[in-house]
Amino acid sequence: MSTDRPAGETAPEQEAAPGTTDARSPGEDAGAQGADVVAPDADAAAGADSGDPVAGAPAAEQGAGPEAGTETAAGVGDDGTPGADGDEPAPDSSAPQAAETNGTPPKPATPAPSGNSGPAAATAAALAADQVPGSAAGTGTTAGVGDDGTRANSDEPAPNTTAPHPAETNGTPPKPATPAPSGNSGPAAATAAALAAAVRAVESGERSAASFFAEAPRRTAPAAPVAKQPAPVGGPAPEVARQRTANGSVGPSRPAAAPGDGTPTTPASAPRPVVATAPGVDGVRQILAAGGAPDALAEKAAEALGERAAEALAADPWQLLGVPGVRPEQADGFARALLGAACGPADERRAQALVGWLLEQAAVAGHSALEASALRAALAQRAVPDPDDALQTAIADGAVLVFQDAIDTPGRARPATDDEEAEQPVRILLGLDRFAMAEESVADGLARLLNTFEAAGAERDTADAAEAGDDGAADETAAAPGATAGADDVSGAPAAPDARQEDDGAGYRRPRPSAADWAAAAAAAPSPSAAELIRAAAGSGLVAHTGAEAARAEPAALIAAARALGLRAFGATHSENGRRRLAAHLAEAAPDTDAADPGTAAVTVADLLSGQQGPGRDTDGALALDLLVVLDAPQLDLETAALLIESLTDGTRLVLSGDPGVLWSAGPGRLFADLLAARFCPQVASRTPDSGPIGELVSGIGIGELNQVEAPGKEVVIVPVRDAGEAVHRTVQLVADSVPRALGVPAEQTRVITVGHGGAAGTRALNAALKERLNPGPGRFGGFDPGDHVAYTPAPGRTLPGKVTGADAAGLRLDCDGGTVVVPREQVGAGAVRHGWALTAHQAAGMRWPAAVVVLPGDAAGGLTRAWVYTAFSRGERHLSVVQGVDQALPRAVAEVPVKERTTRLRTLLQTQNVQAAADAAAAG
16 A cells, blocks of 8 residues: 655655665655555445444444554655655654744753763764774664664763754754854864854744754765764774773864875865856856756755755755655755766765755655664665765764664663673664753653652751741741632742742742642542542653553543642643543543633643644743643654753652554654663552453454453444445445444544555545545645645654645635634645544544544555554444454454554663662662
């Protein structure tokens, strides 16, 4: 089945996961174009079987569905990322997404000391080894996909040495460090001044952080690093983790090799013709025309490459790969048109562009880093003659960061001392700076919340007590629950401060409920699991909570209890659909004495960060809250999580709650899974099961069993089909006729979930057939008509279901969960809006509807995993229909293919924080 995959969903064995044995070669990539054919009339051949599938089908014998990495081809898919079909790469994510979410950049966290090997160790190892990349010893997986099941771990990233310092986790460039002394002080001073000006421009709002990253041109010639050299990309180096000096610094960089010393050198690029270009977008159009590229790329190229995009493309045609939707073979054709005979596969500029593009595609598949061996193999597949030299050049130029990741051997404890660390096997990982910094920021931020938290009931010191007395605190006894500020009080500050309140320095005094207060709240909890969660949150600044749909009542009980104790407590969800469900739970959990609307405590993550919902920010730019519960935590990608955690002040309680069985985020990373695997904080596993036939079916899938369930009320129905055409026909029949007539669920409240966008039974084919039946029309507003159900993607990883209400000069008007959204015409044309009767599982994650129809045509069998099936089957509240055409591939996937692995570093970073904390505690004791 041809599928379109958005950020986070490209299957690891395909383009987005270079280095696997199934990765496509350049020729195969070219052949893949156009393979994704939409068949809107596929249901016409669906046969004459007009029986009622719901009324006549037996109760479910088995379910259906595929997995995380299978739904979208590089470019657009489950996260609804606008843009390409299956033959195009994922949207360019080079501009830090986090910075766009909220204009207020949080203060960066100070990286915690780490005993793990980082960039300094990598640099020193390179100095000691003085070798070009080779075959990394101890490499456990290919392309970071985890063919052997090894999870990727790593440590601290090295800073970028070519562009302005990498963005903080929210995309805002940090203030530059003082340049190291140099024999040429003029350029160094100029660089520092330019960076300082960039910081001032971002902080003042004059320019966005993304514009500076876009303007930084890619390298045009190899430049020797000033402050560091990379670790060797390959070759056994057991001493790598120990190559630091006594004070943690690194020795001078390796001098440039003299001619004839035997060191491999990169051949100079062949001469190229000079192309004169006009300024601005006109110049981009001129250079694109000279290279035979479509004029439609001009705006995207100018946005991706900055104000001097035309000059950059003239100097390095392969920078066209930085434009969303461009593939290597297209960039090669563009370069041949511009350079003529001077163009060839050995051109160093081509190799460097491919390195960045491959890592971007790996991020589309969910990897935050790749093993060096995987990247080498992917470069070799694309006719790069010396992949090792290409990687070493990319590392030396700062375009790629290198990390060493200790490989955990089952049954072998981690070394406790530096001397023993040399014996720990390692693998070499390569990654882009923004993902590396996001993982570092998440690990440091989570450690900060743990380390700065003071447990409930802790006694204040004498000075604090005296200060509280001076401020008029007369009553040091515990206030009765419910006697503090109401739930709609944004500040949450009690009218009269008492001795158990903590002044944050900005006038707000954070309530400090006693241990007895928390114990009373736990005793009043609606379930044992809710009580356990309340007790865990009382004693820790970071808690992980796991559970399915019914378990969402437990975080709601915690939020209600915390607000009753006077704390500013909020719950954030992935979608507006999830926010409404949380608000309903809060209404049930709120005390009867609470006159405020408890639903105000339910927000979405995106609106919380942007300030459209929630408490807003304090004078320091931090979120003005005391406890935050993030539901749908598996959907948090690295950059969003980094921005969110950096927005929390010291001492804030953070609870990450979610169902570990669902698909991971559409963006890179697997934050929730890594947090659980690292055992970094207290974990509370809900004992509240989902009820009913659907809950029973999904619970079995979660443990690898596809069981037959009793469904007397037709809660679960299996509809066998022979081919994709029949699958489309049956799906339309279910949505438009059978489910409404047999169960009373209107078509408006039913969603179809399938494997991907392309193919004869993908979302495009299904939506075309459903529109023809449910809302026929000419599509006069950019292919849409009033009444059409759509899925709007304002940013990668976010999908807003809505309905078209009209269009005007401003753009397409949508009703998204009761709110009016206007989508500009250019976004509509770029694919930010799709018809939305049928969605992919990643688009549907975090949302539920009264009825769901899961479509599994026979050619989707290869993409099925347990996580995909679990996610798709759990989207229906009252009814689930499975259009089953994969036969035994379904139970086999549930039993044998848990998830498509991702290469990430967060687990190792968190484990390193644990080791460091234990060492500090031992030293203090």
